[in-house]
Amino acid sequence: MDKTISDLMPIFRDVLEDDTIQLSESSTARDVPGWDSLNHIYIVVAIEKRFKVKFKSTQIQAWQCVGDILKDLNENP
Amino acid sequence: MLFNSLTFLVFLPVVFFLYWMSPKRRSEWQNSVLLLASYVFYGWWDWRFLLLLAGSTLLDYFAGIGLDRNTDPGKRRLWLWGTVALNLVVLGLFKYFNFFVDSATRLLESLGYHPAPWALNLILPVGISFYTFHGLSYVIDIYFGRIRPTRDPLVYGVFVAYFPLLVAGPIERATHLLPKLAKPRVFEYPMAVDGFRLMAWGFFKKLVIADTLAVEVNEIFNNFTDFRGGTLMIGVVYFAIQVYCDFSGYTDIARGVSRLLGIEVLENFRTPYLSRSIPEFWSRWHISLSSWLNDYVFTPLAIEFRDRGRHGIMAAVLITFLLSGLWHGPAWHFVIWGALHGLFYLPSIYRKKGLRSLSVRKDAPLSFQDTPAILQTFILVCLGYVFFRATSIQHALDYLAHFSSEPFSFDTFHIRSSLNMLILVSFGIDFLQRRGYFTGRYGSGFLLAEALAISFATALYGNFGSVEFIYFQF
Numbered sequence A: 001m002d003k004t005i006s007d008l009m010p011i012f013r014d015v016l017e018d019d020t021i022q023l024s025e026s027s028t029a030r031d032v033p034g035w036d037s038l039n040h041i042y043i044v045v046a047i048e049k050r051f052k053v054k055f056k057s058t059q060i061q062a063w064q065c066v067g068d069i070l071k072d073l074n075e076n077p
Numbered sequence B: 001m002l003f004n005s006l007t008f009l010v011f012l013p014v015v016f017f018l019y020w021m022s023p024k025r026r027s028e029w030q031n032s033v034l035l036l037a038s039y040v041f042y043g044w045w046d047w048r049f050l051l052l053l054a055g056s057t058l059l060d061y062f063a064g065i066g067l068d069r070n071t072d073p074g075k076r077r078l079w080l081w082g083t084v085a086l087n088l089v090v091l092g093l094f095k096y097f098n099f100f101v102d103s104a105t106r107l108l109e110s111l112g113y114h115p116a117p118w119a120l121n122l123i124l125p126v127g128i129s130f131y132t133f134h135g136l137s138y139v140i141d142i143y144f145g146r147i148r149p150t151r152d153p154l155v156y157g158v159f160v161a162y163f164p165l166l167v168a169g170p171i172e173r174a175t176h177l178l179p180k181l182a183k184p185r186v187f188e189y190p191m192a193v194d195g196f197r198l199m200a201w202g203f204f205k206k207l208v209i210a211d212t213l214a215v216e217v218n219e220i221f222n223n224f225t226d227f228r229g230g231t232l233m234i235g236v237v238y239f240a241i242q243v244y245c246d247f248s249g250y251t252d253i254a255r256g257v258s259r260l261l262g263i264e265v266l267e268n269f270r271t272p273y274l275s276r277s278i279p280e281f282w283s284r285w286h287i288s289l290s291s292w293l294n295d296y297v298f299t300p301l302a303i304e305f306r307d308r309g310r311h312g313i314m315a316a317v318l319i320t321f322l323l324s325g326l327w328h329g330p331a332w333h334f335v336i337w338g339a340l341h342g343l344f345y346l347p348s349i350y351r352k353k354g355l356r357s358l359s360v361r362k363d364a365p366l367s368f369q370d371t372p373a374i375l376q377t378f379i380l381v382c383l384g385y386v387f388f389r390a391t392s393i394q395h396a397l398d399y400l401a402h403f404s405s406e407p408f409s410f411d412t413f414h415i416r417s418s419l420n421m422l423i424l425v426s427f428g429i430d431f432l433q434r435r436g437y438f439t440g441r442y443g444s445g446f447l448l449a450e451a452l453a454i455s456f457a458t459a460l461y462g463n464f465g466s467v468e469f470i471y472f473q474f
Helices: A005-015 A037-051 A057-062 A066-075 B006-021 B026-043 B049-069 B073-110 B128-143 B153-161 B174-182 B189-222 B229-260 B278-282 B287-304 B306-328 B332-350 B355-361 B368-389 B393-404 B417-434 B444-461
Strands: none
Touching: A005 A037, A005 A066, A037 A066, A037 B287, A037 B306, A057 B287, B006 B026, B006 B229, B026 B049, B026 B153, B026 B174, B049 B073, B049 B128, B049 B153, B073 B128, B128 B153, B128 B174, B128 B287, B153 B174, B189 B229, B189 B417, B189 B444, B229 B368, B229 B393, B229 B417, B278 B332, B278 B368, B287 B306, B306 B332, B332 B368, B332 B393, B368 B393
């Protein structure tokens, strides 16, 4: 089954230590307080661990919004 | 051509007039004027370097188109890495070749070999690190689909060579500047006045504060054995203010000139000496370089090392800071300066909790309780500056060792109240800026009067020897 925003939300809230975070597919790092380059890496690691996937480095670097993460997550076998 | 030269005083009004006279086809006209002006501005140092600038521009322009046309991942990788490698080879040849040969020779000598001395007699082209980074970010952003390449060579030519930013930044991004250059610009009086005001402050910082402090700093660093420890410590603080006023003064002039031409460029400084931690300092000092290194060095490395957890991130931070040091100059004392900042940065990563609070706190308002943290950060930054300003690692170590000689006494001749007043003025400007006193508060008439008053003060107290800006050497 396809992963959705609600699957990603707990990961963002946990890594960024903020239970009020709300995401949409168009959310970018600018829209989410605390989502800087350092925390981005922790978010990637947490997503890979939670969904047991391994992204390519080039995939991660091409992400520009939450929707891009979901797209790659759902395309992963 | 230097901003603080009589030639520029004639050059700028001519460019301003030609740029805004704009007949039909305004965008093409404005960009043609900017390209011609930028090449004249750059060629004023040495016309031969124009070939290098033009070559670098063409390389990245066609690489952008090549990347866009190819859908095959292998060919795209080839375009990317081929272009990145060529850019770095040119930069390496002009800036780092002799440094690496010299370092290798010394290493071999220490192992008992004696290779024949060998060096290339090349002059370092001004601003090469800055415009190479413009081109690199453009090509990398196209590869990752963050931008589409421009098909207009005139627009791309201006993006790389835009004279206010050409020799010492701010390092612009294609995503930010290209769309502005693709549209005709319309003259706005309030923006032009604000540009004039920024320029006035920039010249004040450079000619009154930085160049006055430079005399004392040079004297103290060049003859440090003649001075007491207290004076040497003050010498580092003077240098901290000098380098800040020199570089942020340059940036203010660059941003001011750009506003006169109707183009807003990236911010480069946000009251860095009022930072409460080293990570906060790097989000406020030379922001355009820090964010460039963050996006194109730290992030790819950290992604690559992510399976190693915090240690992987720490390695990425250290490598990024080492490269930042090397970017500043082909010398080991700059590398040590970078390494020190990398080490100062690490504790904030090693903390298990509080990562979010770290990044959010960078933007939190200042309070009186922050004073110890601000002082601690400033002291660490100053410690790094000893290596930055010294001419070699040995010079820096000797300078530091001399701190212990009468650390609480000063050579009063070199610690004058007028200099201390300048430091207070520079912190005052920063404090007011941080509290938002300069943004959208006053009308154009007030800003014009402010600019004229500051220009008058600069004319009275400035140093007019056309001293180069420190960051030109990088």
